[in-house]
Amino acid sequence: MVAASVFTQLRRGTLEYCVLALLRGRERYGFELVRALGDVDGLVTSEGTIYPLLGRLRRDGLVDTSWQESESGPPRRYYRLTSQGLHALDTFAEDWVRFRDSVDKILAQGRQG
Amino acid sequence: MTVVNDPDTLVGDYLARLEAAAGVLPAERRAELVDEVRSHIADARAEGAQDEAAVRTVLDRLGPPAEIVAAAGDAAGIGGGEGAGGNHPVPEPRLRGRDIAALLLLPFGGFVFLVGWFAGVILLWSSDRWRTSEKWIGTLVLPFGYLSLFGISMVPAQVCTSEPLPVRSGESLPTAETCTGFAFSPWVGIPLFVVLLVAPALVAGVLAQRGAPGRG
Numbered sequence: 001m002v003a004a005s006v007f008t009q010l011r012r013g014t015l016e017y018c019v020l021a022l023l024r025g026r027e028r029y030g031f032e033l034v035r036a037l038g039d040v041d042g043l044v045t046s047e048g049t050i051y052p053l054l055g056r057l058r059r060d061g062l063v064d065t066s067w068q069e070s071e072s073g074p075p076r077r078y079y080r081l082t083s084q085g086l087h088a089l090d091t092f093a094e095d096w097v098r099f100r101d102s103v104d105k106i107l108a109q110g111r112q113g
Numbered sequence: 114m115t116v117v118n119d120p121d122t123l124v125g126d127y128l129a130r131l132e133a134a135a136g137v138l139p140a141e142r143r144a145e146l147v148d149e150v151r152s153h154i155a156d157a158r159a160e161g162a163q164d165e166a167a168v169r170t171v172l173d174r175l176g177p178p179a180e181i182v183a184a185a186g187d188a189a190g191i192g193g194g195e196g197a198g199g200n201h202p203v204p205e206p207r208l209r210g211r212d213i214a215a216l217l218l219l220p221f222g223g224f225v226f227l228v229g230w231f232a233g234v235i236l237l238w239s240s241d242r243w244r245t246s247e248k249w250i251g252t253l254v255l256p257f258g259y260l261s262l263f264g265i266s267m268v269p270a271q272v273c274t275s276e277p278l279p280v281r282s283g284e285s286l287p288t289a290e291t292c293t294g295f296a297f298s299p300w301v302g303i304p305l306f307v308v309l310l311v312a313p314a315l316v317a318g319v320l321a322q323r324g325a326p327g328r329g
Binding site for chain 1: 131142145146149150152153155156157159174175176177178180181182184185
């Protein structure tokens with residue numbers, strides 16, 4: 001149970017950077033983004049919760065949106081990274097690697113006893 | 114028993130529940146959220162989720178509307194509910210609008226037909242932001258606030274008139290001084306005036322600084 005709540009926290013903290021990472025180099029519309037996140041194991045429990053997150057990222061200036069025609073149906077809202085978003089992503093990616101390596105190292109030490 | 118639910122009805126119900134749950138959000142955000150989820154479902158259906166079972170899966174993956182809205186509250190910092198949102202309690206503001214009103218009404222409320230000051234006192238005493246001692250100070254350091262100071266300065270200043278007394282020959286000219294009104298000597302009056310001028314503002318400032326939830 002403890003582990004479950006830890007992962008809730010980890011997910012909450014990292015999900016937005018996963019969204020930003022998916023937008024690196026290309027725009028995506030909501031469904032595309034959500035599916036990409038939902039198809040990975042253990043990252044998203046309720047896909048719908050990504051939409052409020054996208055709204056916040058836009059209000060925080062990390063992503064921008066634009067409406068584009070789709071070949072099927074009504075226009076779609078596309079999300080793309082702003083320079084501020086790119087900067088936040090790069091910073092996170094560096095910190096994440098350091099953090100992950102540290103945890104891995106400690107876990108490995110624990111195994112060796 | 115089978116409940117007949119064609120995919121359109123399922124989707125309609127889901128969006129209606131989302132819309133209802135999103136009632137706590139500002140209108141613009143609610144519209145955006147419902148819009149995005151609606152087009153998510155439309156995209157999923159366009160990509161092959163046609164029959165009832167497939168649509169159910171799409172909705173299940175989206176998650177309960179309440180959870181989506183809770184995440185919206187969380188993302189906005191307005192707190193709310195269970196699920197993805199949830200665990201952060203919303204920090205209570207140190208001073209609410211009513212507390213700020215109290216701090217303004219105490220010095221200045223007297224000018225609002227006098228009742229303004231009483232309103233300030235009521236707001237002060239019914240607030241949990243201050244200790245009892247602070248409430249006494251807030252009340253007693255210049256009752257009626259600056260209105261009192263205004264009142265004091267309206268007291269007619271001392272007026273002195275001197276009339277020459279009937280003159281008798283050979284004597285210097287005596288005068289009788291008669292004074293009406295009331296005055297402090299300047300050595301007392303000026304500092305007192307300054308203190309009364311500064312004190313209410315100072316007290317309001319200190320109360321504003323100390324005010325915090327659950328102190329009194």
